[in-house]
Amino acid sequence: MKEVHFAHGRVPKCPSEIVGLVCEDISGGQENVPIPATNLVMRNFKSMKVARNLKLPGNAAGCDCERLCRDPNTCSHAKLNGSDFQYMHLGGGRLVEAKHVLNVVQIVAVVQSVFHTPKKGWAVRSWDFIPAGAPVCEYIGVLTRTEDLDSVFENNYIFYIDCLQTMRGLGGRADASVSVIQNVDKIDEQRSESMPEFCIDTASIGNVARFINHSCEPNLCIQCVLSAHQDIKLARVVLFAADNIPPLQVISPFYGLYKHH
Numbered sequence: 001m002k003e004v005h006f007a008h009g010r011v012p013k014c015p016s017e018i019v020g021l022v023c024e025d026i027s028g029g030q031e032n033v034p035i036p037a038t039n040l041v042m043r044n045f046k047s048m049k050v051a052r053n054l055k056l057p058g059n060a061a062g063c064d065c066e067r068l069c070r071d072p073n074t075c076s077h078a079k080l081n082g083s084d085f086q087y088m089h090l091g092g093g094r095l096v097e098a099k100h101v102l103n104v105v106q107i108v109a110v111v112q113s114v115f116h117t118p119k120k121g122w123a124v125r126s127w128d129f130i131p132a133g134a135p136v137c138e139y140i141g142v143l144t145r146t147e148d149l150d151s152v153f154e155n156n157y158i159f160y161i162d163c164l165q166t167m168r169g170l171g172g173r174a175d176a177s178v179s180v181i182q183n184v185d186k187i188d189e190q191r192s193e194s195m196p197e198f199c200i201d202t203a204s205i206g207n208v209a210r211f212i213n214h215s216c217e218p219n220l221c222i223q224c225v226l227s228a229h230q231d232i233k234l235a236r237v238v239l240f241a242a243d244n245i246p247p248l249q250v251i252s253p254f255y256g257l258y259k260h261h
């Protein structure tokens, strides 16, 4: 799918024009369905971009497991998860292999379709069945300092990185007692009530995740993921199926607490 450059004000009929996704026209031939973003030069980005003034921590050492990580007592990745491979206690229990947790490249390939809704703008659904516990997509955008966000421009495409919040289950996570990261207790409780230091801005760069709407009855949960480094303030954010999701059901997480003004 080619990359499309937009002139300001030009409104594409379908976001697949810009993100290279399957798009269903269920608008009944409605013309000029607005794409609520500013000037976009956009394609379906596969990896996170990092704001110019931000430097990611150095690479974390890998574990010593051969091929698959199997033993939570010896695997250094699992030790970071409190000597447990991450487990979703849903749908009868589904083990998410440590490799999935730490290496988000292995997200299941489902056909995600972007479609326009009468009241919520664009939304996303899958043509395929998604089993509970499956990683669905990573939230891709520009990793940015929250304080660097433009306070004038109303941006509906910000995801604040708050691992504490997602761990506590506000993101729809079933078992908030699983301590994903060993040193989580060291983090000041207060901090989770203030604005997170970093966020993912998908206003100008993003993937399918930017079209996913909020729901108070989520079927996705938000999971912070560490792979190249171990700084949870800069964790990657992956959406997992919180339940078995039948084909064509809208996929949505509970967004979380923060609103950018």
Ligand SMILES: C[S@@+](CC[C@H](N)C(=O)[O-])C[C@H]1O[C@@H](n2cnc3c(N)ncnc32)[C@H](O)[C@@H]1O
Pocket: 036, 119, 120, 121, 122, 123, 156, 157, 158, 209, 210, 211, 212, 213, 214, 215
């Ligand atoms: C990240 S965008 C999601 C995609 C968006 N619907 C679009 O058309 O591009 C977030 C914005 O979508 C809208 N939105 C998300 N969830 C919604 C919901 N449950 N009801 C109404 N609007 C919603 C709000 O405008 C929100 O600021």
